Structures are given as structure tokens and as C-alpha cells.
Amino acid sequence: VIGDKQIKKYLYGNLNDIAHPFEMKGIKEAAQILKNKIQEKKTIRIISDYDVDGVMSNYILWKGIHDLGGRIDFTIPNRMTDGYGINENLISRAIEDKIDTIITCDNGIAAKEAVSFGKENGLTMIVTDHHDVPFEIKEDGTRKEILPPADVVIDPKQQACTYAYPLLCGAGVAFQLIRGLYIEMGANEETLEELLCFLAIATVCDVVDLTGENRILVKEGILRIHDTKNIGLQALLSVHGMEEKEIRSYDFGFIIGPCINASGRLDTAEKVMNLFLEENREKALSVAEHLKDLNEQRKRMTEDGVLKADMQAQTYEQAGHKVFVIYLEGCHESIAGIIAGRIRERFHHPVFVLTDSEEGLKGSGRSIEEYSMFEEMTKVKDIFTKFGGHPMAAGCSLPKERLEEFRKRINENCTLSKDDFVDKVHIDVDMPVDYITIDLIDQLAVLEPFGKENKKPLFAHRKLKVERVRVFGKSKNVIKLALKSSQGTRIDGMIFEEEDRFREKMGNRKYITCTYYPVINEYQGYKSLQIHIQNYFFTEEA
Template sequence: MEQWYLYKKKADFNQIGEKFNIDPVIARLIRNRDVVGDEQIQQYLYGELSDISDPFLMKGVKEGVEILKQKVQEGKTIRIISDYDVDGVVSNYILWKAIHDLGGKIDFQIPDRMKDGYGINENIIEKAVEDQVDTILTCDNGIAAADAVAYGKEHGLTMIITDHHDVPFDTDEAGMRKEVLPPADVVINPKQEACNYPYPLLCGAGVAFQFMRAFYQAMEEDESQLEELLSMLAIATVCDVVDLTGENRIFVKEGLRRIKDTQNIGLKALLNVHDLMDKQIQSYALGFIVGPCINASGRLESAEKALNLFLEEDEEKAKQTAEELKELNDLRKTMTENGVKEALGQAFEYEAKGDKVLVLYLPECHESIAGIIAGRIKDRLNHPAFVLTDAKEGIKGSGRSIEGYSMFEEMMKVKEVFTKFGGHPMAAGCSLKKEKLQEFRKKINENCALEKKDFAKKVQIDIDMPVDYITMDLIHQLSVLEPFGKENKKPLFAHRKLKVERVNVFGKNRNVIKLALKSSQGTRIDGMIFEDEDEFREKMGTSKYITCTYYPVINEYQGYKSLQINIQNYFFVEG
């Protein structure tokens, strides 16, 4: 079930269009993304690195830089501990490269997803002590690791935490929340209550990058040397699905602008293995082609394989590793498809029983793909979903949520069922004893305040715009809205009634449907739908008119350019 909504945000679109030399349609789209006022519009359209906040505004950065500077000058060994996802690998690389280039004695360890689980732990601390490490520097983890950090301090380690995840909290008898920060020497996380950094929505790599900017300033080094890291930061920002607004948007734009000129041999190899060097690289390629290969390393082998790719200086070795990562990701895709089929069977069952939060148990599933499967189930049924699987100790898994349901907050309400958990409003991870599974499913559903209407998929339409209005120039102008991602979605237009004059089906799986369409004004345009032919034919029946949402593109074939619409949602209507 879908509910279509039309944005009705008001502004003088003609005036904005004239002032910024953009089509009024573009002005309306910018307003729909809550970009209001000349300053915000200017930054949205033309934001650059000079608009990024002073890193010293972030709580803990000044103190962290002082410690780091001293450690580097004294030749102390610093070990970076990151998460094993894209954001973790990239944060680790940013810190390693920046500190190494200024002469720091630096190494790294990435927890093994299966053996160690998420984040820093006592085993990692013990290994650091054994290796005579002086300082542990975390990235993209550590904010919820109070016990491990305390253990590190007990063993004489200097502990610097950099993270971007939500800060854990306790609730007192009066219902007041109190932050629980790890007892580190320094905690750098823009989501701390006492942090006044203007843009707290950075990913882990964004926090690491800002920390290194401050470090370079303190070392009296030219921070423009760090710009080579922006392409990597763009990958992490897109893949961690943080809001593509403000500073995140600038980082991604600047990273994409530089990515084909990267000096990083490993990144170049990864782009080449997917034939991306000859194409225009946008956020889609980062999120759905490059990022998953980095992730596959941490899911099926060790994330250190991906990090070592970015540290590789031999082109042949880099090419070989990039190909291996691509193969790993292809294997991951197959495993995911099989897992989704099994999970859907359970999901339909629990949904029919009235469960609002779908807690699915797939004992044979590789734990590394639980989050991807949960995301697919969430997308298909529009319910919050957890996918749990057998682990070394008990069961563990990941959850993905829908708007209006903060997964982390809801898990806090039933935290007694977990041995370990953490995350964001939209995604989370957890571990629990197998015998607690039914209790978890029962309690998370009993606490859930979502109603039936919350499960209807909401389709937010930017503009009810007949295809007659589409021009090549308008499509070119739409590119100023890129990069697209969370909170800066690709625009969605709608046309109420188009005549279907012809249907052609392509693709080896017969899942590319091309419609010859005609508007009531006589405009002819092709429409593309990417779905199974049988499903499409069933919906169409004998109807000849379609109402649809779409995004306009320029189709180029044998040097000939034509207008086309890619159809996202649709239903058929009578003539």
C-alpha cells in the first residue's frame, strides 16, 4: 500500500529563480528540501570547503590535538581501532595517512566481525598492551565502550575516542536522561550534549577528517595536503547514509569532483575494476558499487584487506586485491538474495499475526549480511525489521527502521534482553542469548506505538509536473541538486494521466519495460520501468492510461539524444 503526498511548501519561486539564475522548478525543489533564505540557498548551490566549520569548535578536539602532537613528537606508538564497515575503514585510513605523513609511529587494528564483534573490546586492549602500544585512537566506534575504555586506562593506555554514534544514556527516577561517556582521556563526538559544533551530523570519517585538520593546524602544516582524502571521505559519507545536507553535502561534492584524479593506487584500482573511470561518477556509484566492495571485505573476510588496498603502492597488487573485493561482493550478493527469500517467508507470517516490529531469526545466515537483509525486508514491507542469526555466543544481528520509529530509543526500553547493543534511530546492532529471542520479540512489539497508517509506504512527490514541461536544459539544471542521498533525495515528479501507446520488454530476465507514452497535449516520451514483466502485465490488465511518478533523464543512443522518464511508482487508470 502506498500513500502519495505532494509537497506544498511556499516561496516566491520566480524571484528565487531570477536571483540565482535557476529555473523556478529548481527553486521549488530546493525549498522542498527546507533550504530557506539566501545564505542557505547560496551554500546549497555553491558551498565549498571554506564553508566547513572550524574543527576546533568540536568538543575535545583541542585537547585531542595536544595529546596527539605530544605523542607524535615523542615517537610513541599510536594504534587506530575502527569499525569494519565502509565508514570505519575510511576513518581509519584518513587518520593513518594524515598522522603517518607527519611522522607519527602509527598502526591499526580492525575488529574481526565474527570473532570480536563491533568496536573496541578487552581483547583488543590486551593485544595493544602486549604490542607495547602507548595510545589507542578510535574512529567510528568507542562512544558506547565505557568498560573497554576503562580497561585500557587501567592498563596505562592513553585513550582518544572519536565517534559519531548516538551517546548512550541512563534515565533517573524523574525520567531525566544523563549521558554515559566512556572514561577516555578525550572524547570527540559532535553528538555530545556539551558540544557546540554547528553541524553534528558528520559520519565517523567526517569527524576523523576534522580532527586531522585541527592536528595539521597545530603542527603548523598546510592542511590543503588533506584534500587528497576528500574522495575517500565522500565514499564514507554516502555509504554511512548520513544526511547529505550542510557540511556532508560539501564533502561529497568536493570528493566526487576529485575522485578521478585520486593519487590513491588502491582506490584507482577499485574504480577501474568497475569501469568507472570512463563514466560520470555520482553518489550512486559510491553507495552501490564502490562501497559494497569495501564492505564485503569486512563482511566475509577481514576489513583490513580493504584498508590494505588503500595503503598499497604496487599497481599490480592493488589490481588483484580490487578484483578479489569485487568477487567477494558478488558472493555477498548471492548470499543476500537467498537470505531475503527465507526472511520474507517469516516476515509475512509475523506481519499476519499482527507484529509491528519484525524480529526474524535465520540461524544459517552469515551474520555479516543480517543488516542488508533487514534493510530489504524493511523496504519491502515498511515495518521496522531485525534479522538475527547464530553467533559464537548466543545470537546477534542488525535492525533497520522506518521514519517515526527510533530503533536505538526503542531498544533502550528493552535493554535487559541484550548482552550488547547500539546504533542510530534508523539502524542498530545487537547481541543476546538465544533463550531471550521470544522475550525480545514480545517486548519490542508490546512497546511499539506505531499504528497501521505508519506502515503505508509514503511517496513524497516534489511537483505535479506534466511531461510537456521537460526540456534538456531543465534536466541539465537538475544536476545542481546533486549529490543525492538521505535528506537530499532525487526529485520526484508526477504526471496524472499518460496514454500508453506501446509496451516493449527487454533484458535477459525480461525486467526492463519501455513504454511509448503520449500526454493529453500531444507530447510523446518514452518511460522506463524496471520490474518483472509478469508483475507489470498483471497491474496493467487492459488499461491504456498510466498515472506515475518519475525522474526525467536524457537517453543517449548511437549519438542521438532524447528525453525519457524513469518511472518510480505507478498505477493504471481508465481512459
């Protein structure tokens, strides 16, 4: 039952509602270790993941420790040559560089061997992560956690951690560690508020639940982003024309985040990290423009990959496969996860997209709510040379000769039924567009930020007349409809989809039934009402 207290926290929650960092297992101990290392002038290295959450976690740790006087540097694995997470090669480099302490962020919970290697070579190892903890199933059917042998393991998902909100992203865990360190060292914790916009971007882009603490942290980060003193972040906003724009979670997830990710996919994520450390505005603008160009390149590569994957998915669907294991020869491994997500959306099946790597096959999976991808992969873990992830998303590597075995066994184990593959759309209100006003949209904004587990309210209108269709965008994937209700209300509707796919659905039909979310479109100072269409089908008659 949701009471007044929960409603108040949902609508008006603030930083006072974030738990004390020492409530998370390991933070007190890690803060004490780091305090000593800083005071003893020991060298500390951060090793993160190469996605948005990883880079932001890295920056939050670097900035916090640097400002306390720590001898701190960082490494971000190269997606192509290092792969995901910490490994013995990265630790060997740290030993050569005479590093004393390694902190992982957004990775490390599944790196038992690598952490052991670090400990054997005299390193202090602190693991901070938010991913599911690996486990083995004992003979009696119970699960036994497999934790890395670090000096401290900080992961709110480990069984022994009683932290009240275990759904933070990697940057959220890193932020709490830095808070704990500032408390331990008697530093001014309020100075950390400048890191909240980085944390907010990570939280949205890692698609963790936007509930509880995550929701508060994103709200607080959005409030502060235009006040950021970070020249690199200012440059990213500038090249996208967002310096004066009201920022919302959408902008993090679909504009800023993809640019950061593109660096880790097609270049090196260290370029983004260095952007956030840049103090020269002209250099920062140049790098930000390069990141924007990289993202455009990534988009083109993705569209090509989706077309090829779609053809395979149709074949597997017809053959009765419940889990699609798609192999794309020559595909850049960095976009496998994006392609898997697109195919999952189209077919509503769990999807793995694999491509060639130096050591066999490598790829990513995206799942549906009814299928825990990480658990199912654990059942066939002997196939993989490496794997990890969440119920809804995962990554893996395996020998190429075991591709068919993987496809066969993952499907044989699957217990999903036909009903599970039906994409169910839950409508909040059946509301004709005639009721939409600017005041209503302003009132709905109180529910933001929107994201996973705090989705935008979904409205529906039955049978709007389509008076005109226009197509925009370089890829012809922005469809603008001039719509008219039976009561005479005219409004534009936007659909973000390839033109060919849209035309195929529409045919010669003139009426559309759709789910939508209302927005205010601003152009050259003029405001108009608009709907963003989520799901739709066409009919002949009103």
C-alpha cells in the same frame, strides 16, 4: 525561514563554510596529545568499524598521522570473530604489541568497559565517533549520558559539544581531528584535500543527512575523485569502468561502497584498507577485482535471504506485529542489515533480522521515520548482550533463548498506529514526461549531490501507455518499459525490481501511473531521455 544566505550556501557552499575543527569538543585536546605522541615516537593504533565509514575513517586518520611522521598502524575488527567496535580482546592485542595510544573511529562511544580496560592497562585512549551517546533514564525521567572514560571523547552528539553541525559521519569527525592536528603542528592543511574523496564516499555510504557540511564535503570529494593519486582507489574505479565517467553520489552508494562493504562482510575489511595503502598497480587491480566478485557473491546471498525473510514478514504482518523480528537460520550475519532494509522498504515496518553467531543471536535493525530504533532498544536493553546504533538503524546481540521475549517486549512497547505503516510518497511536481528536456536535467544537476535529507526531486505522470516490456540483468531485476504519453511523447522507463513481482502488479493492464526522476541515458556516444520510476501502479484505461 530559509533566506538568501542559506540558499547561496546550499547551491555554492565550499570548504570555507566548514567549521574550524577546534569548535568540536575534544579535538583541540586530542590534537595536543597526538602532537606529543608523534614527537615522542610513541606507537599509535587506530581501531575502526568494518563498514565503509569505518574503513574510510581509518584511512583518513592513518594517512594524516603517517604523513606527519607518526608511528601508526591499524586494526579493523573481524565481523565474525570480533564483532562490532572496540573490545577487551583488541586492547589485549594492542598491549601485547606494545601500543601506547589507541584512537577509535566510527565506534567507541558505547564501549565504556573496553575503554576502561585500556586505561587500567596504561594506554592513552582517544575515542572519535558520531553515533548516539548511550544514556540511562533517571528516576525523574531525565537522561544521563554514559560516556566512556577515555582521555578524550570526540563525538558531536555528546551534550557538551556545541559544534554547529553534529550530523557528520565517522569519517567526517576523523577528518576534522586530522585538520586540528595539522593546525596544531603547523603543517600544510591544504594537503588534506586529497582525503576528501574518501570522506565523500563514507558520507554517502553511511546514509547521513546530505545537508550542511556533509553536502559540501561530498561535492568537494566528487570534484577531486578523478585526480586521486591513491592507486587502490584508482583500481576500484577502473574495474567498474568509471575512470572517465562523470561520478555522482549514486556511484558511491551503489557501486563503490558495496564493494568496500563486501570485504568486511564476507572476508576482512583490512583487505580494503591494505588496498588503499597498495603502491603496486597490478596488485591493486587484482584486489579490486576480487572485491567486485565478493560483492556479486553478496548480492546472490542477499536475494536468497530476502525471499525467506519476506515469507516471515507476511506472517507477522497478518498476526498484527508492529515490529518484525525475523530469525533466519544459517543466514550470513553480515547481510542481516541489508535484508532488514529490503523488508522495511516492502512492508514499511521497523524490522530486525537476526541470525546465528558464536555467542547466540546477532543481527541488525532498520526503522521507519516514526520509530526511533535506538531509543526503543534502550527500553529493553537487559535482553541484549550488546547493542547500539541510530534512530533509523541499529545492531544487537542476544542469547538465543531470549528471542521470543525480545519479539514480545519490543512489540508490547511499540506505540505505532496503522497510519504509521502507510508508506507516504511526497511528490514535488506533477509533471508530464512531455516537458522533459536535456536542459532541464542539466539544471536539476545543480541540486546534487542527492541522498538522505536532500532527495532527488520527485515528479509524477498519470497514465502512460506501456507499449513494450523488456527484462535485463542476471537476476532479471531490471525492467525497461517503452512508454507513450497521451501527447505522443515516447520515452523509456526503468524499474529496478524482480520480474515476478513486477509482472504480478502489472497483470494484463496497459497503463502506468508513476513517480519518476528524469535522466540522460548515454550508450555508445548516443544520448536519450529516460525516466527512473520510483513508485507506480497500473490501470486498465487511460
